[in-house]
Amino acid sequence: MTEVITAESEGLKQATALPGEGDLDLRGLVKRYGKNTVVDHLDLTIPSGQLFALLGPSGCGKTTTLRMVAGLEHPDEGQIHLSGTDITQLRTFRRPVNTVFQSYALFPHLTIFENVAFGLRERRKKDIKAKVSRILETVELQAMAHRKPAQLSGGQQQRVALARALVNEPQVLLLDEPLGALDMKLRRQMQYQIKQIQNELGLTFLHVTHDQEEAMTMADKIAVMNNGRIEQMGAPEELYESPRTAFVANFLGSSNLLEGEVRGTDGDVVVTEVVGQQVRVPKDRVHSAHQSVFVGVRPEKIHVVEHGTAPDPSENEISGIVLDSSFIGIGTEYVVTVAGSFEPMKAFVQNRSAGARLAPGTPVSLRWQIPFTFALDGHEDPHAGEGSAVGPATGHISVDADEMSARAKHGPRK
Amino acid sequence: MALTAAEKRRNWTPYLLLAPMLLWLLMFFLAPMVTLLMGSLQSGSFTEGFNFTFEVSNYVNAIVAYWPWFLRSIGYALVATLCALLIAYPLAYMIVFKAGRWKYILLVLVVAPLFASFLVRTLAWTTILADEGVVVGTLRSLHILSPDQWLLATPVSVIAGLTYNFLPFMTLPIYVSLDRIDKRLIEAATDLYASGFRAFRRVTLPLSLPGIVSGMLLVFIPAAGDFVNAQLLGSVETQMIGNVIESQYLRALDYPMASALSVILIVLIIGLVTFSMRRSRADELL
Ligand SMILES: Nc1ncnc2c1ncn2[C@@H]1O[C@H](COP(=O)(O)OP(=O)(O)O)[C@@H](O)[C@H]1O
Ligand SMILES: [Mg+2]
Numbered sequence: 001m002t003e004v005i006t007a008e009s010e011g012l013k014q015a016t017a018l019p020g021e022g023d024l025d026l027r028g029l030v031k032r033y034g035k036n037t038v039v040d041h042l043d044l045t046i047p048s049g050q051l052f053a054l055l056g057p058s059g060c061g062k063t064t065t066l067r068m069v070a071g072l073e074h075p076d077e078g079q080i081h082l083s084g085t086d087i088t089q090l091r092t093f094r095r096p097v098n099t100v101f102q103s104y105a106l107f108p109h110l111t112i113f114e115n116v117a118f119g120l121r122e123r124r125k126k127d128i129k130a131k132v133s134r135i136l137e138t139v140e141l142q143a144m145a146h147r148k149p150a151q152l153s154g155g156q157q158q159r160v161a162l163a164r165a166l167v168n169e170p171q172v173l174l175l176d177e178p179l180g181a182l183d184m185k186l187r188r189q190m191q192y193q194i195k196q197i198q199n200e201l202g203l204t205f206l207h208v209t210h211d212q213e214e215a216m217t218m219a220d221k222i223a224v225m226n227n228g229r230i231e232q233m234g235a236p237e238e239l240y241e242s243p244r245t246a247f248v249a250n251f252l253g254s255s256n257l258l259e260g261e262v263r264g265t266d267g268d269v270v271v272t273e274v275v276g277q278q279v280r281v282p283k284d285r286v287h288s289a290h291q292s293v294f295v296g297v298r299p300e301k302i303h304v305v306e307h308g309t310a311p312d313p314s315e316n317e318i319s320g321i322v323l324d325s326s327f328i329g330i331g332t333e334y335v336v337t338v339a340g341s342f343e344p345m346k347a348f349v350q351n352r353s354a355g356a357r358l359a360p361g362t363p364v365s366l367r368w369q370i371p372f373t374f375a376l377d378g379h380e381d382p383h384a385g386e387g388s389a390v391g392p393a394t395g396h397i398s399v400d401a402d403e404m405s406a407r408a409k410h411g412p413r414k
Numbered sequence: 415m416a417l418t419a420a421e422k423r424r425n426w427t428p429y430l431l432l433a434p435m436l437l438w439l440l441m442f443f444l445a446p447m448v449t450l451l452m453g454s455l456q457s458g459s460f461t462e463g464f465n466f467t468f469e470v471s472n473y474v475n476a477i478v479a480y481w482p483w484f485l486r487s488i489g490y491a492l493v494a495t496l497c498a499l500l501i502a503y504p505l506a507y508m509i510v511f512k513a514g515r516w517k518y519i520l521l522v523l524v525v526a527p528l529f530a531s532f533l534v535r536t537l538a539w540t541t542i543l544a545d546e547g548v549v550v551g552t553l554r555s556l557h558i559l560s561p562d563q564w565l566l567a568t569p570v571s572v573i574a575g576l577t578y579n580f581l582p583f584m585t586l587p588i589y590v591s592l593d594r595i596d597k598r599l600i601e602a603a604t605d606l607y608a609s610g611f612r613a614f615r616r617v618t619l620p621l622s623l624p625g626i627v628s629g630m631l632l633v634f635i636p637a638a639g640d641f642v643n644a645q646l647l648g649s650v651e652t653q654m655i656g657n658v659i660e661s662q663y664l665r666a667l668d669y670p671m672a673s674a675l676s677v678i679l680i681v682l683i684i685g686l687v688t689f690s691m692r693r694s695r696a697d698e699l700l
Contacts, residue, residue: 072601092604093612105602109620118616119606164606 021083022048022204024069024172030077031064031228038064040228042078046172051198051205053215056225057251057385062208063102065225066174069206070099082171093122098165099174102181104157106149112136112160113145119168135167138197155186166197175207179214191218212252216240224248226385240298244287246376249296251385256302256345257294258318258338259378262286272375275340279316285374292378301372302347304334307363315367320345322362332357336366343382454673464669472674480658480675484682487654490569491638494576495584498633499626501577502584506625510592524585527578536575536646543571543647567649575643583632591625592618627694631687638683655679 024046031039039061046052054062067073069080071092079088087095098119107115116132125131136142139159149157158178165173178194179187195218198205209215215222216236223233224247232239232248243249246257260274269280274295281295288294297316304322311317320336323344334347347366358364454472458464477484509520527535543549543565550566553559565571595618603613641656648654655675662672 070605072605091609092601093607093609097605099602099605101598101602103596103598105596105598107599107602107617118603118608122607122612168606 022171023081023083024204024206025081025084026065026069026078027081028078029065029068029075029080031061031068031073032076038228039068039075042225042228042230044223044230044233046204046206047221048083048204049202050220051195051207051218053219053222054206054208054225055212055215055222055251056210058210060225061228062210062225063176066099066176066206066208069172070097070174071095072099096171097174098168098170099176100161100165100178102176102178104149104161106157106160106164108149111146111148112141112152115149115160116164116167118164123168131167135163138166139163139193154181155190158182158190162194162197166201166203169201169203172204172206175205177209178207179209187214194218216252224251226251241372242285242374243296244376245384246294246380246382247385249374249376249385250383253298254346254386255296255298256343257296257376257382258341258343258345259382260293260295260375262288262291262293262375269370270375274318275338277318279318279373280370281373281375282371285371288375288377290378293375294378294380294382296374296376297368297372299333299346299348300331300350301368302345302349302366303368304336304347304349304358304364304366306358307365309365311365312367314370316370316373317365317367318345319363319365322358322360322364324360325357327351327357334358334364336364338366450673450676453669454677456670456673458670460667460669469670472670473678476671476674476678480655483653483655483658484678486652487638487656487679488682488686490573490576490644490652490654491634491640494573494580494637495630495634497573497577498581498584499630502581502588502629503622503626506585506588506592509589521589524589525582528582532579532642533646535579536642539571539575539578539647540566543574566647567652569648569652571647572644572652572654575647576637576640579640579643580633580637583636584629587628587632588622588625591622591628595621627691635683635687639679 026042026044026046029039029042030037042061042065044054054065056062064073068075071087071090071094075088079086081087082096107118110118113132113136116135117128120128120131133142133145136145139162141156141159141163144152144156144160149160152160158181162175162178175194179190182190191214194205194207207215207218219236221234222236222239224231224239226247232244239248240252243252243255246255249255249257258274260272260279263271263273263278265271265283266280268283270283270286272279272281272293272295279295286293307319318338320338322334323337324335326333331348331350334349335344336347337344345366452466453464455466455468455470456464457467457469457472505524509517509524513520541547545564545566550559550564553565554561554563559565565574599617599621600613603617604610608616639656641654641660644652644654644657645660659672659675659679662668662675666672
């Protein structure tokens with residue numbers, strides 16, 4: 001029986017030796033638990049050789065998706081293709097994919113060496129000793145080879161889990177929040193190490209995380225998942241700079257989203273009206289089929305100048321009054337009330353120029369380059385994805401939390 | 415420097431804390447063992463009284479006269495232990511992995527027989543295995559038993575009785591050790607190319623070994639010393655050492671002989687258990 005498996009997975013492996021042939025393709029995947037649709041017609045292509053992050057809040061169906069790829073869960077609808085071969089019906093142990101489990105799931109009765117050798121032994125591989133030693137060296141655990149998992153620290157166990165999967169050279173390595181249990185410093189270190197290993201081995205990594213910062217630092221490409229669907233997919237910069245939905249805009253970093261109306265076009269910009277002021281949005285950054293839009297800009301793209309400073313035609317401008325400012329070391333966060341908008345705007349300004357902070361009550365202009373503006377569908381919930389983001393990059397998430405409680409008192413705008 | 419009252423009290427604290435434990439050992443373990451040992455070295459008779467004469471010949475006589483009974487007891491107990499294991503393991507496995515919401519109901523059913531007295535349960539088996547009973551009838555109609563063969567009063571019925579009576583003590587520890595296994599480990603094994611059977615062989619089975627070892631001890635030890643099953647389900651030819659000890663105590667009233675037999679049985683069991691634990695290195699698992 002084992003021979004058949006070996007032959008099969010070898011066959012799959014050889015078929016994918018060509019570059020660009022190892023793509024993992026999820027087509028219309030659906031998974032329901034009772035009435036609850038956990039994964040909802042999910043389409044996703046993970047290109048071969050990339051570190052691909054599946055990012056989404058807790059409970060959005062990431063683990064379920066990963067388990068379907070591993071074969072531990074059976075999809076109710078849809079197919080999974082690996083290098084063009086339909087593996088939807090293939091049993092778990094025949095799939096050329098390996099998983100790094102969230103809980104590590106190391107075998108407590110086996111030594112580290114035997115844990116790592118497990119997959120190789122099952123497939124009757126040769127040179128097990130050399131292969132295991134080499135991978136243990138890669139994760140810097142040679143000295144631990146004869147210990148049991150319980151004798152290792154959390155970080156070391158995590159690396160064993162990684163080595164145990166990697167040693168099999170899977171076509172796709174699935175990582176389910178592999179760093180979730182580690183402390184901040186160790187997590188940073190491992191993020192770097194995992195990326196390093198991925199680069200060296202050139203394997204395809206599908207990395208699941210709810211930490212937007214982790215996804216952005218590590219991944220070549222990110223798919224943002226919400227409620228069992230992919231909201232948007234792209235390179236980290238692309239997602240951050242040009243979100244297509246309110247969820248993405250809020251989940252990756254934070255965004256100012258203001259209600260607006262499309263008024264017309266002017267060359268390759270769309271002219272919108274926001275709180276009675278004109279805001280210009282590049283055409284390719286408008287993701288709305290309606291007249292009503294949410295016009296967005298990231299807080300750190302905005303600079304705050306005192307009212308009356310001469311305007312710059314390459315910039316958008318909205319005027320308001322400083323409500324609050326807080327000093328966060330590397331920058332200052334301003335909360336600015338804008339006449340005509342219930343929502344205040346946030347601006348994150350780096351402390352590059354000397355001079356006092358603008359005091360609350362100061363009339364100011366908020367200005368930013370036109371290309372940094374984006375427009376979203378006005379029928380969306382502008383608060384989608386807020387508060388579910390983890391790992392503040394610069395500290396403005398904590399301000400979000402305060403704001404959330406303020407909003408909770410007033411109720412949602414829509 | 416004189417010790418203050420508080421310091422004196424502190425010196426005594428560990429002993430005070432250990433006292434209940436020591437008392438317990440003394441009362442329930444040491445005292446009976448010493449009495450038994452002393453008794454086994456006495457001489458005399460019930461009517462004339464027994465005296466402690468360091469009568470080692472009691473042991474020689476016991477072994478010479480009753481070694482077949484010892485052998486039979488160990489043999490029956492071993493077979494019953496293996497039968498119990500073969501029944502209990504699949505049963506516990508099914509309860510843990512397949513029963514779903516029936517899990518706890520099945521678990522109650524496993525221990526349910528313990529609510530009836532040992533004697534009553536064993537007597538029930540005399541009916542089940544009787545010559546006119548269902549089991550014998552079925553086996554005869556299937557030609558597994560010929561019409562002039564029977565089950566009751568054979569080694570088969572004694573071993574069946576032992577297996578049945580001690581089965582919960584095998585099932586429960588195996589159930590516990592299987593239930594404790596993190597199911598994600600089995601998933602991890604299949605993710606690492608192990609088929610269902612291989613995952614069982616390399617993960618589930620080794621992780622349930624502690625349960626198997628405790629279960630085997632819990633069945634083998636009482637089975638080796640049992641006399642009820644042999645008495646109710648067996649015949650003269652299937653008597654176990656427990657029957658001999660019982661009749662020496664209660665009928666022959668030869669207390670030294672009965673004590674010597676008991677001591678030999680205890681030593682034999684401890685020896686066998688230690689030997690097999692060493693051989694299988696099972697102590698590392700516990
Ligand atoms: N075996 C299961 N039975 C019922 N519901 C489940 C099961 N597994 C997951 N779910 C539900 O599916 C949703 C998505 O779970 P999961 O994929 O683990 O999310 P994530 O990994 O993104 O946090 C959750 O609401 C969870 O409660
Ligand atoms: Mg998860």
